[in-house]
Amino acid sequence: MTQKKPLPLHTQIFIGLFVGLIAGLAVNFFAPQSEAVKWIASNVAYPIGQIFLRLIFMVIIPLIFSAIVLGVSDLGDVGRIGRIGLKTLLFTVVITGLGVVMGVILVNLFKPGEGIAEESRQALMSTLQGNQTVGAILTNAQQTKSAVQTLLDFIPRNPFVDATFAFDPSYQGGGLLAVMFFALIFGIAMALCEKGRIEPLTKVFQGLYDVVMKVISFAMRLAPFGVAALIFSAASQLGFQIIATLGMYVFVVMLALSIHQFITYGLILQFFVKRNPIEFFKNIWEVILTAFSTSSSNATLPTAIRVTAEQLKINQDITNFVLTVGSTANQNGTALYEGITVLFLAQFYGVDLSLAQQVSVVLLSILAGVGTAGVPGGSLPLVVLVLQTIGVPAEGIGIILGVDRVLDMSRTVVNVTGDITLAAWVEASEPMAAKADA
Numbered sequence: 001m002t003q004k005k006p007l008p009l010h011t012q013i014f015i016g017l018f019v020g021l022i023a024g025l026a027v028n029f030f031a032p033q034s035e036a037v038k039w040i041a042s043n044v045a046y047p048i049g050q051i052f053l054r055l056i057f058m059v060i061i062p063l064i065f066s067a068i069v070l071g072v073s074d075l076g077d078v079g080r081i082g083r084i085g086l087k088t089l090l091f092t093v094v095i096t097g098l099g100v101v102m103g104v105i106l107v108n109l110f111k112p113g114e115g116i117a118e119e120s121r122q123a124l125m126s127t128l129q130g131n132q133t134v135g136a137i138l139t140n141a142q143q144t145k146s147a148v149q150t151l152l153d154f155i156p157r158n159p160f161v162d163a164t165f166a167f168d169p170s171y172q173g174g175g176l177l178a179v180m181f182f183a184l185i186f187g188i189a190m191a192l193c194e195k196g197r198i199e200p201l202t203k204v205f206q207g208l209y210d211v212v213m214k215v216i217s218f219a220m221r222l223a224p225f226g227v228a229a230l231i232f233s234a235a236s237q238l239g240f241q242i243i244a245t246l247g248m249y250v251f252v253v254m255l256a257l258s259i260h261q262f263i264t265y266g267l268i269l270q271f272f273v274k275r276n277p278i279e280f281f282k283n284i285w286e287v288i289l290t291a292f293s294t295s296s297s298n299a300t301l302p303t304a305i306r307v308t309a310e311q312l313k314i315n316q317d318i319t320n321f322v323l324t325v326g327s328t329a330n331q332n333g334t335a336l337y338e339g340i341t342v343l344f345l346a347q348f349y350g351v352d353l354s355l356a357q358q359v360s361v362v363l364l365s366i367l368a369g370v371g372t373a374g375v376p377g378g379s380l381p382l383v384v385l386v387l388q389t390i391g392v393p394a395e396g397i398g399i400i401l402g403v404d405r406v407l408d409m410s411r412t413v414v415n416v417t418g419d420i421t422l423a424a425w426v427e428a429s430e431p432m433a434a435k436a437d438a
């Protein structure tokens, strides 16, 4: 008897995505208010999606910690750690800056916010009154800290507290970045210790890392179902009407994301990394699907690390370090989206922004990209912050919430692809000898 080979995981995930999408859209179209559909959404689709996501989220903290500690301590000398860290930062700012400037140019070209009829504008505004989600986002954004405090909070007083609240968007401390900082210091210190004496510790972290990866592989077996469930929930809730009203805005964001994803990254890969972009995108297909369905760079991190090492064969230490830091700090899709959204809402409210103000939107968006948590909707409080800073009514955030889910999914793909491109770029810029010692 011949045993049938199971379909590859990424094909299974793609089927899940497709089935979830079609079912969700059909339900939204034919029976949007049906009780049975609501029941299925909250008692079947929601728990399946959550089981998949939680299996991944539960190991994110040990993963981040062990990946950074191992990545940094294996980089060996402190000079190399510093160099890779600096390159990561520099390339992040360059790629993010390119994305935001392109987004701002497109939004000025298409002016999506100006085409909205007064009636639709009123209708959208009236739906915002008393909207709890909008209220919660506004409250979070109002508690914004000073720049000095924000920087200080990256240095944790108690890393366990930051780890505990890492996925809580209302937490005011450093969160995941603080955990990463702790891991960074820990790894540097390990690199400076005598190798023989700390070997058992290194083995413990290596073991922890392997175990975490195993848990992730359990979760990934559930991925086709989890993805189907998550997409079903999103598609069945997205109203077509609001999509139509905000179609132009969605179009501009999608256009900018696509240009960044395929042209900007493509050119960087071709000319700086010297890799064939088409091959590259084919190899990371599974990561793209995971990012799209989870809307979370953090939840995609394990898949990204595995695929980058296995398929792209990028140096493991560089992969561990750059992808882990990048999953929170290198969010070019998000930064680009924030720039477009702020200018769109300014156009919507008829607020004229000078060139200087537009430049500050660019700078703020780059910073906001670094500060955004890699979780679904992580950028929304920062959009409010930028809106407030440049004097556009922050309630406007409610206008885009209806279409945010699909944009969130798409910008997460760009964020995660950006992290992998960054890792490839950092590796390509390293001297050959350093690559070989991996």
Ligand code: ASP
Pocket: 295, 296, 297, 298, 331, 334, 372, 373, 374, 375, 376, 377, 378, 379, 380, 408, 411, 412, 415
């Ligand atoms: N969901 C995005 C991510 O995890 C963050 C955001 O733009 O809201 O990459």
